Structures are given as structure tokens and as C-alpha cells.
Amino acid sequence: MTTAALPEIRRGDQAGLVKSEEFPPLNHFIDGAFATGEPAATSAVIDPANGSELVRVARGDAEEVDRAIAAAKQALPAWRALTPKERAELLNKIADRIEQHADVLIRLEALNCGKPLEVAEDDVVSAVDTFRFTAGASRAFTELGAADYVEDHTSLILREPVGVVGAIVPWNYPLLMGVWKLAPILAAGNTVVIKPSEQTPLTTLKLAELVQDLLPAGVLNVVLGKGSAVGARLSDSPDVDLVALTGSVRAGREVASAAGQTVKRVHLELGGKAPVIIFDDADLAAAAEGLRAAGYWNSGQECGAGTRVLVHESVAERFVELLVEQVSTLVVGEPGAGADVELGPLISESHFENVLGFIERAKAEGATAAIGGDRIEGDGYFVAPTVLTGVVEGTEAAREEAFGPVVTVETFTEEEDAIRRANDVEYGLAASVWTRDSARSLSVPRQLDFGTVWVNSHLVLANEVPWGGFKGSGYGRDLSIYALNDFSRTKHVQINHAR
Numbered sequence: 365m366t367t368a369a370l371p372e373i374r375r376g377d378q379a380g381l382v383k384s385e386e387f388p389p390l391n392h393f394i395d396g397a398f399a400t401g402e403p404a405a406t407s408a409v410i411d412p413a414n415g416s417e418l419v420r421v422a423r424g425d426a427e428e429v430d431r432a433i434a435a436a437k438q439a440l441p442a443w444r445a446l447t448p449k450e451r452a453e454l455l456n457k458i459a460d461r462i463e464q465h466a467d468v469l470i471r472l473e474a475l476n477c478g479k480p481l482e483v484a485e486d487d488v489v490s491a492v493d494t495f496r497f498t499a500g501a502s503r504a505f506t507e508l509g510a511a512d513y514v515e516d517h518t519s520l521i522l523r524e525p526v527g528v529v530g531a532i533v534p535w536n537y538p539l540l541m542g543v544w545k546l547a548p549i550l551a552a553g554n555t556v557v558i559k560p561s562e563q564t565p566l567t568t569l570k571l572a573e574l575v576q577d578l579l580p581a582g583v584l585n586v587v588l589g590k591g592s593a594v595g596a597r598l599s600d601s602p603d604v605d606l607v608a609l610t611g612s613v614r615a616g617r618e619v620a621s622a623a624g625q626t627v628k629r630v631h632l633e634l635g636g637k638a639p640v641i642i643f644d645d646a647d648l649a650a651a652a653e654g655l656r657a658a659g660y661w662n663s664g665q666e667c668g669a670g671t672r673v674l675v676h677e678s679v680a681e682r683f684v685e686l687l688v689e690q691v692s693t694l695v696v697g698e699p700g701a702g703a704d705v706e707l708g709p710l711i712s713e714s715h716f717e718n719v720l721g722f723i724e725r726a727k728a729e730g731a732t733a734a735i736g737g738d739r740i741e742g743d744g745y746f747v748a749p750t751v752l753t754g755v756v757e758g759t760e761a762a763r764e765e766a767f768g769p770v771v772t773v774e775t776f777t778e779e780e781d782a783i784r785r786a787n788d789v790e791y792g793l794a795a796s797v798w799t800r801d802s803a804r805s806l807s808v809p810r811q812l813d814f815g816t817v818w819v820n821s822h823l824v825l826a827n828e829v830p831w832g833g834f835k836g837s838g839y840g841r842d843l844s845i846y847a848l849n850d851f852s853r854t855k856h857v858q859i860n861h862a863r
């Protein structure tokens with residue numbers, strides 16, 4: 365097979381994407397107000413499509429975190445005293461506000477992340493649905509009835525908020541990952557301090573600006589800064605009752621170990637290396653088309669991305685042909701280049717170097733690029749959409765998360781071997797199985813050690829169903845009523861009514 369030429373980067377009007385008056389205040393949002401005055405320290409926000417500096421934002425430290433935690437603590441009694449209906453009404457108003465301002469949120473997210481408008485639009489539309497679903501679900505979140513389990517003693521199970529929650533989110537879906545935390549945290553009656561990634565704070569700040577008049581002061585606070593300072597303080601502060609992180613396994617370990625000092629609750633959504641097991645009876649064209657989206661959506665910077673194909677050797681050659689054909693049609697460009705761009709740059713220069721290093725090491729360990737396999741020349745952090753074949757079991761390419769537009773292909777002959785190899789990674793977030801055999805479509809998922817397993821699809825999410833991992837991918841669930849469960853606590857009250 366010959367390697368196709370690398371795609372061209374379609375350029376557009378980056379500077380015109382967001383007007384200067386549409387940017388949010390670039391400072392911490394604490395106790396219902398944006399900080400004013402010159403921040404003591406700032407950090408640059410970079411446009412990944414060309415490497416230029418977009419704006420500088422405040423860079424906080426433990427001091428700002430402590431102020432935000434104090435505000436959240438003060439706001440807690442009144443917020444938790446509201447009924448689920450009252451909080452749900454506010455959440456629905458937040459959803460309406462996001463929807464009314466969807467256009468600016470989409471453009472801001474696209475600009476800050478370099479992501480295609482199509483992806484940013486999906487993020488914002490999904491964020492609205494997360495608030496709406498959670499608002500409704502929190503009102504239906506009733507459980508055990510009161511009863512006597514010991515003679516003359518009536519037991520009530522009260523559901524309460526956990527308290528002040530610290531939420532730490534990554535750069536790949538800054539608004540959406542933030543909302544996945546905020547909606548259940550707030551619906552359950554907690555107050556929150558959220559830390560966006562230092563690289564992508566703009567839509568979190570815009571959200572705070574948009575809902576400033578809806579939420580009581582202190583219920584939602586945003587502190588900007590690095591994981592090692594702001595994130596670390598949220599993890600070790602004795603006044604934070606639960607810390608929730610979406611991020612890398614490394615950060616998860618650090619957060620959990622810092623949180624251990626105060627025995628606070630921890631909720632971790634970490635990395636993934638999703639296997640895509642394609643059996644010889646699968647619809648190969650559907651699998652290739654499915655992976656065009658699931659492997660390259662958001663430039664593969666997606667924890668559930670279908671990145672590791674394990675295909676039956678009898679159909680491997682045909683499948684790779686179909687996949688390469690699909691990948692060759694991806695439109696690469698900057699977000700300002702139009703609504704039909706499908707693949708943007710990676711988030712930063714250092715991440716770009718990491719992904720290129722991953723590809724180079726894979727080649728050195730025996731893999732071949734059937735398509736892509738290199739940077740695309742020009743400004744910005746563009747890596748060509750890549751399919752690596754001949755990946756050897758046990759090598760880095762088969763085991764580690766690339767978090768870029770790279771799909772690796774290995775072959776197998778026996779079903780048991782495919783399952784064993786799929787499970788033989790540190791991660792346990794998501795997987796997919798492609799088969800037309802109905803018994804296999806149930807028996808194989810049961811043997812896979814991943815929090816989500818799709819059959820004949822990949823990366824299809826809904827707010828009603830839980831999202832989260834096993835093993836190194838962390839614990840705790842986003843979305844669904846399971847998130848409301850994770851962000852609340854139960855209390856048993858028992859009343860002796862003997863007379």
C-alpha cells in the first residue's frame with residue numbers, strides 16, 4: 365500500500381472568529397464577581413492553529429483558591445436548603461442562557477482549542493442537554509421508602525449534598541467537561557470551585573459571566589491557574605469535601621494522594637486507550653466509517669476515542685483499505701476556515717511533540733503509516749490523520765494513549781486472544797466490538813474490563829447513561845443519576861417511636 369500525500373491545512377479568518385468585546389473577563393470569578401485590577405501573575409492563552417498569543421489570563425495560587433473555598437462554604441447552607449425543584453429551575457435557566465449564547469460559546473471554544481466548529485457546536489449543544497437532563501433527574505432522584513427495620517424504630521434515609529466540591533477539568537472539552545461536573549454538583553446541593561485547564565479557560569469564564577445573575581454569590585467559583593498550584597490546593601484543602609478531576613492518570617494519582625491526607629472523597633475520570641475489536645463477521649465498511657469519527661473526532665484528543673484496532677487477520681487487509689479511504693477524506697483546517705472543517709490542530713506545541721514522538725517510536729518498533737504519520741508543514745500544531753499498521757503487541761503504540769489523530773492496527777486470530785490483549789492495558793474507560801453475531805455481541809462485552817462497551821458503534825454518548833472507567837481510568841461516574849449519587853451522600857436517621 366502506498367502512503368497518500370499529507371493533507372493541506374485549510375486556512376481561514378482566525379482573527380475574525382471572536383470579536384474582542386465577546387471575550388469574558390480574564391480573571392478569577394469568586395463570590396459572585398470577577399476579580400478586578402491587574403492580576404499578580406498571568407499566563408498566555410495560545411491559538412493552537414498558529415501558535416500566536418490570544419490573550420493573557422490571571423494565574424492564581426493557593427490564596428485565591430482559599431478565598432473561593434471560603435465563599436463556597438459560606439454559600440452552602442442557603443444553597444443546600446433549596447428544594448430540588450428550586451435548584452432544578454435555576455439549572456434550567458442556565459441551560460437556556462447557554463442556548464441563547466451558543467454561538468459565541470461555540471466560536472470561543474473553537475478558537476481556544478483549535479477545534480472545528482462542528483465539534484465545538486456538539487460540545488455546546490451537549491452541555492445544554494446535560495443541564496436539562498440533570499435538572500429533571502435531580503427531581504426524580506427519590507429512593508428507599510422509610511420503614512421499620514428494627515421493632516419500634518423507623519429508619520429514614522436522607523440524601524444530602526457532600527459540601528464544597530473542587531472540580532478540575534482538562535483542555536480537550538473545556539466547557540463540556542466542566543458542565544459534566546457542574547450540573548450534578550450543583551443539582552445535588554453542593555457549592556463548587558472549578559479550575560479549568562490553564563490552556564483553555566475562556567469558555568468556563570464566559571459561562572460564569574453568563575450565569576452571574578442567576579446563581580447566588582459563592583455557589584459557583586472559578587479559579588485560574590496551574591494544576592500544581594490551584595489543582596493541588598483544591599485536592600489538599602481541609603475545607604473541600606470532594607475533589608473531582610477529569611485528566612491524566614498522572615494527575616489522578618497526585619490528586620488522590622493529596623486528597624488522602626484529609627480523607628476527602630475523590631472522583632476521577634482519567635485517560636483511556638479504547639480497543640476496537642473487529643471480528644471476521646463484522647460490517648467492515650460500517651466499522652471503517654465509525655472509526656473515521658470515533659478515532660479522529662476532536663483530533664483524537666478524546667479519552668474514549670477508538671484508537672486501538674484489533675482486527676481478525678482474515679479481514680485485516682480489507683479493513684485497513686477501507687479505513688485509509690475514510691481517513692483520506694477528512695478535511696483538515698483551522699476553525700476559522702469554515703463549518704466543514706473536521707480535523708484541527710493539537711492543543712499545544714508540547715502535546716504536538718508528544719504525539720509526533722509516539723508516531724516515531726511506533727515506527728521504530730515496527731509499525732508502518734498506511735496514511736499520515738507526520739506533522740503537516742505550516743504554522744500551528746497540525747498532525748496528519750494517521751493509521752499505523754503492523755503494531756506489535758506489548759509495544760508503546762499498543763498500550764499507551766496517544767491522544768492525537770492516530771489509530772493503530774493489530775491483528776488477531778482467536779477471540780480469547782483478542783479479549784486478553786484488549787484488557788491488557790492500564791486503562792479501562794471504553795471499548796467497542798464489531799460483529800453481526802448476536803451471541804458474541806453480548807458475551808464479548810461481558811468479558812471486557814471497560815466502563816463503556818459499544819457494539820457496532822463507538823463514541824456514542826447520552827446524558828441518561830453513565831460515563832466513567834475502571835482500573836487506571838479512575839472511578840466515579842459522570843452523567844446519569846450515577847453522577848448525582850456520586851456528588852451526594854446518604855444519612856440514616858432512626859427514630860425510636862416506642863411508647
Ligand code: NAD
Nearest residue numbers: 533534535561591595596611612615618633634635636667
Ligand atoms: P492533565 O492531567 O494534565 O490536566 C487535567 C487538569 O488537571 C488540568 O486542569 C490540570 O491543570 C490539572 N492538574 C494537573 N496536574 C495536577 C495536580 N497534580 N493536581 C491537581 N490538578 C492537576 O490532563 P490534560 O492533558 O489536560 O487532559 C488530557 C487527559 O485527560 C487525557 O489523559 C485524557 O484521557 C483525560 N480525559 C479523560 C476524560 C474522561 O472522561 N475520562 C475526559 C477528557 C480527558
